[in-house]
Amino acid sequence: MNNVNFGTYHHSTQEESDHIRSMVEKKVHSIFSKLYPISSALQILDAGCGLGFMSYLAATYYPQSFVTGYDNFNDESLKGSSLEKAIQNMKSLGLENRTKFKKHDLTESFDSEIEFDLVISNLVFHNMGNDRFKAYENVFDSLKEGGYFVIGDLFPENSKDMKFLLERSTLLMEQPVTGEGKWDLRLKTFLKGSLK
Numbered sequence: 001m002n003n004v005n006f007g008t009y010h011h012s013t014q015e016e017s018d019h020i021r022s023m024v025e026k027k028v029h030s031i032f033s034k035l036y037p038i039s040s041a042l043q044i045l046d047a048g049c050g051l052g053f054m055s056y057l058a059a060t061y062y063p064q065s066f067v068t069g070y071d072n073f074n075d076e077s078l079k080g081s082s083l084e085k086a087i088q089n090m091k092s093l094g095l096e097n098r099t100k101f102k103k104h105d106l107t108e109s110f111d112s113e114i115e116f117d118l119v120i121s122n123l124v125f126h127n128m129g130n131d132r133f134k135a136y137e138n139v140f141d142s143l144k145e146g147g148y149f150v151i152g153d154l155f156p157e158n159s160k161d162m163k164f165l166l167e168r169s170t171l172l173m174e175q176p177v178t179g180e181g182k183w184d185l186r187l188k189t190f191l192k193g194s195l196k
């Protein structure tokens with residue numbers, strides 16, 4: 001992990017950000033273990049990838065997978081973030097052949113030829129106001145039927161988000177990550193469609 005820095009979240013220090021990420025990492029591995037076998041060759045999208053934290057978790061857990069990261073790279077919620085730094089992190093981790101990043105606003109249509117097996121995201125949607133619903137819609141359009149959306153977020157208007165998300169998917173799991181302190185970060189896992 002030398003030379004790798006996934007950045008500092010706003011309203012946070014580097015140490016707090018790294019601590020939050022270490023808690024997310026533990027929970028996300030356990031979630032991944034319930035979704036697909038490790039050997040699966042998955043197409044994965046990291047929505048709001050920042051400097052590639054979730055991309056790194058997914059690409060290392062699923063070594064046959066390919067991860068695409070979208071971010072507009074001009075939002076204040078990750079200090080000093082850039083596309084170049086995200087690519088550099090993946091090079092330092094030896095993941096440059098199984099990851100790619102694109103400058104893209106999540107509220108704009110993804111226009112992707114790939115139907116993703118899994119969409120992952122951490123601490124992105126709560127900062128988007130009502131535009132987040134357009135972004136959620138784009139996530140589900142890009143996800144194959146039966147695919148999964150694993151989202152870590154604060155859900156300040158939880159019932160509104162849940163109503164919207166449950167019209168498109170089934171909630172499989174929900175876990176608290178940080179507990180109700182300064183941040184109440186929760187991880188939710190949705191299945192596109194319904195359980196068989």
Ligand SMILES: C[S@@+](CC[C@H](N)C(=O)[O-])C[C@H]1O[C@@H](n2cnc3c(N)ncnc32)[C@H](O)[C@@H]1O
Pocket residue numbers: 006009010047048049050051052053054070071072073074075076077078081104105106107121122123124127128
């Ligand atoms: C708090 S950071 C989280 C980054 C990364 N997921 C992580 O956990 O380290 C939120 C990220 O969402 C991105 N973001 C916010 N609004 C966006 C939008 N409308 N389109 C694309 N990316 C967006 C920001 O640029 C930022 O990189």
